Amino acid sequence: MHAYRTHTCAALRESDVGQTVRVSGWVHRKRDHGDLVFVDLRDHYGLTQIVTEVDGPAFKVIESLRAESVVTITGKVVARAAEAVNPNLPTGAVEIRAEEAIVQSAAQDLPMPVAGDADYPEDIRLKYRFLDLRRERLHANIMLRSNVIASIRRRMVESGFTEFQTPILTASSPEGARDYLVPSRVHPGKFYALPQAPQMFKQLLMVAGFDRYFQIAPCFRDEDARADRSPGEFYQLDFEMSFVTQDDVFNAIEPVLHGVFEEFADWQGRGRSVSAAPFPRIPYRESMLKYGNDKPDLRNPLIIADVSDHFRGSGFGRFASIVEGGDVVRAIPAPGTAEKSRKFFDDMNAWAQSEGFPGLGYATRKGGEWGGPIAKNHGEDKMNALADALGLGPDDGIFFAAGKEAQAAKLAGLARTRVGEQLELIDQDRFEFCWIVDFPMFEYDEDAKKVDFSHNPFSMPQGEMEALETKDPLDILAYQYDIVCNGVELSSGAIRNHRPDIMYKAFEIAGYSQADVDTNFAGMINAFKCGAPPHGGSAPGIDRIVMLLAGEPNIREVVLFPMNQRAEDLMMGAPGPVTAKQLRELNIRLVEQPGVKAAALVAPE
Numbered sequence: 001m002h003a004y005r006t007h008t009c010a011a012l013r014e015s016d017v018g019q020t021v022r023v024s025g026w027v028h029r030k031r032d033h034g035d036l037v038f039v040d041l042r043d044h045y046g047l048t049q050i051v052t053e054v055d056g057p058a059f060k061v062i063e064s065l066r067a068e069s070v071v072t073i074t075g076k077v078v079a080r081a082a083e084a085v086n087p088n089l090p091t092g093a094v095e096i097r098a099e100e101a102i103v104q105s106a107a108q109d110l111p112m113p114v115a116g117d118a119d120y121p122e123d124i125r126l127k128y129r130f131l132d133l134r135r136e137r138l139h140a141n142i143m144l145r146s147n148v149i150a151s152i153r154r155r156m157v158e159s160g161f162t163e164f165q166t167p168i169l170t171a172s173s174p175e176g177a178r179d180y181l182v183p184s185r186v187h188p189g190k191f192y193a194l195p196q197a198p199q200m201f202k203q204l205l206m207v208a209g210f211d212r213y214f215q216i217a218p219c220f221r222d223e224d225a226r227a228d229r230s231p232g233e234f235y236q237l238d239f240e241m242s243f244v245t246q247d248d249v250f251n252a253i254e255p256v257l258h259g260v261f262e263e264f265a266d267w268q269g270r271g272r273s274v275s276a277a278p279f280p281r282i283p284y285r286e287s288m289l290k291y292g293n294d295k296p297d298l299r300n301p302l303i304i305a306d307v308s309d310h311f312r313g314s315g316f317g318r319f320a321s322i323v324e325g326g327d328v329v330r331a332i333p334a335p336g337t338a339e340k341s342r343k344f345f346d347d348m349n350a351w352a353q354s355e356g357f358p359g360l361g362y363a364t365r366k367g368g369e370w371g372g373p374i375a376k377n378h379g380e381d382k383m384n385a386l387a388d389a390l391g392l393g394p395d396d397g398i399f400f401a402a403g404k405e406a407q408a409a410k411l412a413g414l415a416r417t418r419v420g421e422q423l424e425l426i427d428q429d430r431f432e433f434c435w436i437v438d439f440p441m442f443e444y445d446e447d448a449k450k451v452d453f454s455h456n457p458f459s460m461p462q463g464e465m466e467a468l469e470t471k472d473p474l475d476i477l478a479y480q481y482d483i484v485c486n487g488v489e490l491s492s493g494a495i496r497n498h499r500p501d502i503m504y505k506a507f508e509i510a511g512y513s514q515a516d517v518d519t520n521f522a523g524m525i526n527a528f529k530c531g532a533p534p535h536g537g538s539a540p541g542i543d544r545i546v547m548l549l550a551g552e553p554n555i556r557e558v559v560l561f562p563m564n565q566r567a568e569d570l571m572m573g574a575p576g577p578v579t580a581k582q583l584r585e586l587n588i589r590l591v592e593q594p595g596v597k598a599a600a601l602v603a604p605e
Helices: 059-063 122-127 136-158 199-207 246-264 284-290 317-324 342-354 373-378 380-390 405-422 464-470 500-509 514-520 522-528 542-550 580-585
Strands: 020-032 036-042 047-053 070-079 094-105 181-183 191-193 212-221 232-242 281-283 328-334 361-366 369-371 397-403 433-437 442-445 450-453 480-485 488-495 535-538
Touching (some): 020 047, 036 070, 047 059, 059 094, 136 212, 136 232, 199 212, 199 232, 199 522, 199 535, 232 542, 246 433, 246 535, 246 542, 281 284, 317 373, 317 397, 328 405, 342 397, 342 405, 369 373, 373 380, 380 397, 397 405, 464 500, 488 542, 500 514, 500 522, 514 522
Parallel strands (some): 047 094, 281 433
Antiparallel strands (some): 036 047, 070 094, 232 535, 328 397, 361 369, 442 450
16 A cells, blocks of 8 residues: 555545545544544545544544644545535545544644635735645635646647747846846846846747747736736746738637637636637727726626717806817716615715716716706706717716816726626626727827837837828827736737838837937847848736636735735745845945945845
8 A cells, every 4th residue: 555645635436435545635624523533634636534433543643633734544435424425525425434544744833724715914825825825715726727827838839839938037128117137146247137028039039930939938027016917927928920910910819818718717617608709809099988998898888988079068067168178078877877876976976086086977867857966057958968879778877087088088997897896787707808909109208298109119000111201100000909808908919010120210209219229129120130020929918817717806816926015925035135245246235225224134144
């Protein structure tokens, strides 16, 4: 018999009754029933119930076990009494009558229990992540992550992509976020950077003649945490293709994403649906108007409308003056709110103010009768015309966001989401994908008082050189695209600008000289001068994909060892001090910060 186990804790069934078996695992729960002691033994695979009588040969050892101690049990498989069968457990029809118990590792008092679903403070969970990972939900999430990555990798290979690994130690480049820098010991005063993404390397692979590349790529960015973004590091499905149009990129990745989401849509019996391919393609400006952002949640049926013209010369002077001053009024439907009290609408206004906006106007309607100061001043006929234009019914209210276009769009988008949530309009059992396309190539930077890139400077402008030479820069669109699922941006991508002449011109419009391009992007621009194919790609975020499939609100719930919001690893104590010897080897001297002596940041030798 094997030293530790003949079966896992999920393997035994009624067909095994009568066998002598051996299992090993952690003590999940222990229940003392006087003459009998029961233990739920847990391993990676599942649970098995162990039982011993007070006069049994293994009683003394089992009776002394603390939760989460590791033990090996040898005994005979017996059938549970009919009334004791647990139909929710694969091993629920049997138990092991213990004949021997060997403690492999005794657990001390735990900083947090493993059994149960109680919430615990994040700092405790992260400091003792190895315990947190034993808990059923988190353990299942990490297994889901592994299975999702395996599925993605298989589907990419089947689609003709080849996996390559790009460098981790590379040069710093201005890609938007702050780099993590690594000092060089052999080149004093010089630094490597961890890649924010393999962007340049994957484009260089296309220049090198490899046609379809992918990797599950680690990326490193020194940026703040959000619910859908890990600080420090994250993983993405990075891919690039040669001799392709935007449609070719969509046609290549849609089956992969659709297939993965369909494969795991029923994870843990949830039975969710996935929007059919091809995914809808929504121009950026349309998305900003209808949804108030460029990552719309299409499960929400509410559509924002521009109603500025309805308020020109209106009796509601505030909106009339806003429109006449060149700003906008956006309307967000509130269907079926006739039975809602005034408090519902006032609470929405208070919420908008708490988000930093002046307020959120509204008009109520019940049985076709309008209520609220906006409706009163605007007039019944004009309100009816506005409602008809929006397709509203006699019991549907309206919220209004007014002001400068960008701010009004932002408030309308946030209000659309909140109204959808408050009225329970968002179907939690669907995955709705879409592409956002036709991003503007340039935007006007009010602070710098200049035209700058709005999204990705390495994208091919629609119309190529002719557009750059003949169009107003703010009217030029780019072959840039985002893929969005349930309001979460999975990735940005683009058809790349592979021609040096077009690249120099695009950067010139944004105020950069040819020398700037040659200095900051030497590797890429020099490669393009040696013949580059048209190419494009994208990089859907692995962490975000798994977060959606797991139904988790925070990305830390699907990452093995995440940092906290301050980019600290509480379990390993990183970042931490290094010794003076290490600093000398790297030719680094620490600079004293206000209130902190540099010497205090150095670990003892």
